[in-house]
Amino acid sequence: MxxxxxxxxxxxxxxxxxxxxxxxxxxxxxxxxxxxxxxxxxxxxxxxxxxxxxxxxxxxxxxxxxxxxxxxxxxxxxxxxxxxxxxxxxxxxxxxxxxxxxxxxxxxxxxxxxxxxxxxxxxxxxxxxxxxxxxxxxxxxxxxxxxxxxxxxxxxxxxxxxxxxxxxxxxxxxxxxxxxxxxxxxxxxxxxxxxxxxxxxxxxxxxxxxxxxxxxxxxxxxxxxxxxxxxxxxxxxxxxxxxxxxxxxxxxxxxxxxxxxxxxxxxxxxxxxxxxxxxxxxxxxxxxxxxxxxxxxxxxxxxxxxxxxxVSTGGITGCIYDSLTGEPLSAEVIINEHYDPNLPPRQSDSDFGRFLRILKAGVFNIEIHKSGYESKFYQNVEVGQNTLTELNVQLKRMGGTFIMENNDTAISINPNPVRGTVAIQLTNPLYFTSLKMYDIIGRLLKNFDTTTNEIVWHCTDELNRKISNGIYLLVGETNEQVLIIKKVVVLN
Ligand SMILES: [Zn+2]
Structure with a gap:
């Protein structure tokens, strides 16, 4: 017993x-x-x-x-x-x-x-x-x-x-x-x-x-x-x-x-x-x-x-961003020396665009791919003993069209320079998936509603604060993978 x-x-x-x-x-x-x-x-x-x-x-x-x-x-x-x-x-x-x-x-x-x-x-x-x-x-x-x-x-x-x-x-x-x-x-x-x-x-x-x-x-x-x-x-x-x-x-x-x-x-x-x-x-x-x-x-x-x-001793890490908007991107990261095309892609995360690949010390050829963006290739990236090599990547949108003011019919801003209040006219709102105002270093200031032809903007940001004088970029994302960018000068 x-x-x-x-x-x-x-x-x-x-x-x-x-x-x-x-x-x-x-x-x-x-x-x-x-x-x-x-x-x-x-x-x-x-x-x-x-x-x-x-x-x-x-x-x-x-x-x-x-x-x-x-x-x-x-x-x-x-x-x-x-x-x-x-x-x-x-x-x-x-x-x-x-x-x-x-x-x-x-x-x-x-x-x-x-x-x-x-x-x-x-x-x-x-x-x-x-x-x-x-x-x-x-x-x-x-x-x-x-x-x-x-x-x-x-x-x-x-x-x-x-x-x-x-x-x-x-x-x-x-x-x-x-x-x-x-x-x-x-x-x-x-x-x-x-x-x-x-x-x-x-x-x-x-x-x-x-x-x-x-x-x-x-x-x-x-x-x-x-x-x-x-x-x-x-x-x-x-x-x-x-x-x-x-x-x-x-x-x-x-x-x-x-x-x-x-x-x-x-x-x-x-x-x-x-x-x-x-x-x-x-x-x-x-x-x-x-x-x-x-x-x-x-x-x-x-x-x-x-x-x-x-995790912090030997490898490559970095964040992948949209070169224009600064948005983090989930993109494929290929380390050529450790690549198997039969496996699902190794991708950066969508929250931060962060990737972290654990490696031994050595020299690596790296590719970054994302559909709709130009691929990037890095040759001979060195990874040392016990360190993480930092590789931050800006991806450029393919077919991104830079249309300066006065030669664009999709968006018009009058007057520009802007003083106080301005009307932003969209010729065809259905064409846009988003319309956002960024400052010159890519910080998002305002997200506009694109369901109407005419948007009245009081030179304010998302929290209704007046923005300071300077140059801003109005970025219209379209359903044809085309970006329409207009420079806006604010002179309050
Ligand atoms: Zn078991």
Whole structure:
């Protein structure tokens, strides 16, 4: 009986879903300036919440800071990852404004955690229904009952990237990939989070019940098909794995390429989103005795923190703007030395036009493309050891037509120079998608309504403040990708 209890009891050191929820909630309340708690989805069968916690200064604002994601518990029984995430969350918040490195990281990164991605599968483990349960609880045979021998989808084979190559099509298999790519809410929650953010790195935490433990897998090697960033990703995996001391204390984790491409999270995260992703197989089995947990977490923390440092040590970063309006642009960034045309484009984000590509020291040829804009090519861009090379890019709109005053019939401004009030005449308002006034350095001052032929302007900005004397640019964006620009002189 004692033996049975030992086998079938899970140490209370491990969090239940309720405990995760309670702890995240109290952290979000007590550290509200540096945390943001969100529910990014609900589990497929039981609609249990999937939480995400963001840690950063001004946490409720999306800032122009590198983002890093930590995910645990794709697989229900692999509960050590939850503890690593919760441990790291507590470490970050408790050392903020105490430890200068942690403070710097919180202030200059956006750190995201999804500590318990598969809550309904996890409940099967924690309620001791099956402590080796791996999948979620999808009702594969639609009989309204949870069948241990038939139900569930492996969330880590459900991603839409070489989906059909991974796992099993047999619902009873532990590796069942689901009826369709992204059929299940768990993988969808990660997909949507990654679409809404621009993660540079991601650790997904696992533990191997039977396979090799204490390994860091990275994407990918499929025969002779290597991921285009393979050597950079591998270099980082090598460093990361060496930082995590093994349970025996006589060595460290080992970095291995993930063989093949399939619907695992790490392949989708990297293949589709360009996120350097690492699958960390924690410890040597899924459920270790409670007394080992803190030590395992502490050793894993070192590797997790390394990624937060690595985002600023070796690569190219910059913002891409419209040369005329200064608007940030989402454009494709090609590093020729690490380019695979079969993968979706690596793009700058639309909020800031920011891109950040992790590289090793070297010399690179870079291309920036966006439809409707002239491409830019940069040769021999140097990236040094431990530094980020800054490359800000102004893209020029193609077919942009510069029409000076007095030779333009689409917009007329009379009188110009303007004193006090002026009528801006549009010959055909339907032709315009926007009409905006900028100052000479490209700051947007006023957005005009283009539904009428005649706009009366009192030389005021968006907040109805009088603008000062000087030269301004009225930019009309048209539905033919043509910009009409008129110089306006204000002499109040
Ligand atoms: Zn796993």
């Amino acid at each position: 004692i033996l049975l209890l030992f086998i079938f009891t899970i140490d209370p050191r491990y969090h239940t879903l309720d405990e995760v929820a309670y702890e995240l909630d109290s952290i979000a309340n007590n550290f509200s300036s540096i945390t943001l708690l969100d529910t990014i989805g609900y589990s497929t069968c039981d609609s249990l919440p999937i939480f995400a916690l963001k840690i950063s200064d001004n946490a409720d604002v999306e800032e122009d800071e590198p983002e890093v994601l930590y995910i645990a518990c794709h697989h229900a029984e692999e509960i050590l990852g939850i503890e690593v995430c919760m441990y790291m969350i507590n470490d970050l918040i408790s050392k903020y404004h105490i430890d200068s490195t942690i403070t710097y990281l919180v202030d200059n990164r956006e750190i995201w955690f999804v500590p318990l991605l598969n809550p309904e599968g996890h409940s099967i483990v924690m309620e001791l229904i099956d402590t080796t349960w791996r999948k979620n609880k999808r009702d594969n045979n639609n009989n309204g009952i949870f069948d241990l021998d038939y139900d569930g989808v492996d969330p880590n084979r459900n991603y839409d990237f070489y989906w059909s190559k991974g796992g099993s099509s047999d619902p009873s298999s532990e590796y069942y990939r689901g009826p369709a790519p992204f059929s299940d809410n768990e993988a969808m929650a990660i997909r949507d989070l990654c679409r809404a953010h621009d993660f540079v790195f991601c650790n997904t935490y696992h533990s191997a019940r039977t396979g090799l433990g204490e390994v860091v897998y990275f994407p990918w090697r499929a025969g002779e098909y290597f991921s285009p960033d393979f050597y950079i990703i591998r270099g980082i995996a090598d460093t990361l794995s060496k930082l995590i001391i093994n349970d025996q204390g006589n060595g460290h984790y080992m970095a291995l390429p993930g063989y093949g491409v399939d619907g695992r999270a790490r392949n989708w995260l990297y293949g589709v989103k360009g996120i350097f992703s690492y699958c960390i197989e924690i410890s040597t089995t899924c459920i270790q005795p409670g007394w080992m947990v803190d030590d395992i977490c502490q050793r894993n923390l070192v590797g997790a923190y390394y990624l937060l440092e690595r």
